[in-house]
Amino acid sequence: MVQAQDTSKEAVAFADLSLDKLMDVQVQHVVTSTGYLQTTDEAPSTITVITAQQIADRGYEQLEDALRDVPGIDMIHVNGYAPTLIYFRGMYGAENLRALLMIDGMVENNILGTNDLAGPAYSLHNVLRIEIIWGPASALYGANAFGGVINIITKKGADINGVHAEAGAGTFNTTFEKLSFGLKKSNIEYSLAANLYNTDGPVFANRDPQYHASFVDKAYGINGALSYYTKSTKTTIGYRVYRTPSGWGTYANSPTVYLGLPPQGNNNSGQVGILTRDLDGQKPGLNDSYLRTVFVQEEFKVNEKLNLMARGIYRETGTADDSYAYITLDGKKLIKDIVASYSNRAQAELSANYSLSEHHKFSAGVEFYQDNVEQGARGITVDTSTYYVYNGKDTVTNVNTSFLPRQYDIRNNFGSYLQYVLNVKFLGKTSVTLGARDDYNSYFGNAISPRAVIVNQPNDQFTFKLQFGQAFRAPTNLEIHQSYAGDSLKTEKITTYEVNAIYTPIKQVKVQLNLFHNYLTDIIVLSNLTGFNPNKNPGRITVDGLEGSVDLSVSKTFSGFFNVTWQDAEGENLITNVNRSVSAIAKIKGNAGITAHLPDDLLSISILGNYVGERPSPMTDPNGPVAGYFLTNCTINTGKILHSGVSAGFEIRNVFNTTWYDPGFRTADGLVFSTLLEQPGRTFIIKASIDL
């Protein structure tokens, strides 16, 4: 496969290719927004696309690396379990539950509702592009397409066309190995990608000089697909699994009282916490999450106007039963806690795209899934009256705890949607998209998600979009079983209004402005803590935002970007009537970067900068707002060395070794959850790869 390059001179090179080769070149379009192939300007949504070239040039190893440089996203890095909490457009709370993560159009979020979202198992080495759709998209995708949709499009056999192997190492004893191979020959296309990741993780010495809670131990991902083509059909079977055994990181406080250490600082008490150092040769804790998917998919091009797609998916997600933590509540003894969950989903869907003409297009689909979902975290036996002493110093109870039988619920969901696109030559080119989806769920009942979008392109230089959409987030079974007995949780709802202006004065420059208003209601009630905590209390959130971006693609040798985000996120607690700025959301943030390729592609250099302004912390946090920071990352890649298939790369993150913090989350009162989350200083990665 030949990747299309970005210069007119490439046209000369392409002109020398045969028709066969030309027809094998990948073209950048997006499908996530409507189900049709469209450019990002034409699509009736606000879309950011991150290409494989940008992933390689900028040294993005994991999803969060790529999301760091796009506007509108705030993050809290836990450096362990989770592993990073990602908030779209001011939607703090409901950790990682308000965005839909998809791989090749199939949902990847945990079925139970734990907050693991991507992480080191999800290597980007076999990713063709990442499509990020901002705003509600439940009209197409149903539950949880709330703040946004991240659709990871993987490389297929023809895209890989051979073997790619990569190995790297870095700070904190980090090592990774990646392999992908694939081919398309005649009617058969196959691909297999695998990766392995290990790290000891950073040491936050103020929490514990022997800190060892941010490790990742043999996280892996495997993604394979086999397709068979006929003239009008494509049949694919696929399997993917992602497993991330990791420490608990800075999810909770370090138990400095128990360890006999000075307080970790920042108003954290240190009496309650999760053990952060090895115990009797055993790691201090383990969260071993897994997500598995197997699918069969049939795409059928009936004729030029009608395309059908049928898909069956079976998924299993959970936390493996080797997971555990040592917790102290009194600062005197440790209590062993074991953690597990298992849930599965069987899903069938049928969708159709029908182009009546270039003016009228329709999309429709039906989807049914049944969840067999665990009733929250699995119950365990408790014995805190028997004490064991390890190495003469560690007092541990509940050592022989075991799991109670798995309790589960069956949830059925039936969804159907219809979308109509009208393209007319009015004021240049104008398209109107109208759509709605209805979901009926055996727990929460009915939910209807409408959308309406007008896209106008008066000429080649300008595009204007006017968007309205509503979406919902389904209560997770974790929330359902943590709520008060008898509570029947409603769905969270969002209404979004958005205006976009895209200006392309010349082909090399694209300027975009997005103005949006998000209104979230019925935020799920779990308990009513003191103060406003959107993930724990009933409330509303109103977010107004403005995003500006400039993308430069000057030549094959130079490209750059700059974006800035202003957001005003205000929350209201309907029980306490407290109004305040939403935690963890910076009013101002911005990113900039450039990539330069030296002549003959000997070397490429990317320099990226991220500014995040001051962020409010939860009301219960005695430390108050968290200071802003500016980080610089640099990636240097060689081209193919001596025309072999071998190339190398070097990445420096946090080049200037800036000290930076993320705000605490949940209560962040310093008792259980930390007031501040420390972050690593300068780190390095070196890697080499070979293409055969």
Add this chain to the structure above:
Amino acid sequence: MKRMKKHIILFVAAITLVVGSAFMPAQSNTEEYILKAAFLYRFTDYIDWGSSSGQTEDFTIAVLGRSGITDPLIEIAKEKKAQGKRIVIKEYDNINDVGDCQILFISGNNKQDVETAVSKMGDKPILIVAEQTDACAKGAHINFVISDNKLKFEMNPSAAAISGLKISSQLLQHAIVVVNTP
């Protein structure tokens, strides 16, 4: 705050340094149109324009409507010949202004529809190439489509025959859809 300012200044300085060392002249970035230009050029190997083609000195490709295809076509024209002739690229806003040419590319941004272009040029030995839904059904000879994230094309050999063009069977084999409407 002082340290942050220092880091931002260093960041800007580093960017300036890298930009200075690697800046190259501006070129097109529209990969889709680079490909379309290459396809247009490659089509010339599979089309017989008949005797009328021999009467012109240049091989002219007309682009109707502003399009990202123009720049990569110009790059190809700088280094390649079509049917042994110099390639000339001409851009038009109005179908009525289009003069002699061998290929007419109707941009998706063009305000006039394919039917109008076909009614004006369909009886001349001009290969009409479009990039719109149903363009072949409306009389275009070749229509670009995106399928599986790859650039493909549909063909209407009947309409091409009416224009006096002969299309190689090899090219027809590569078309994903063959429409036969006059």
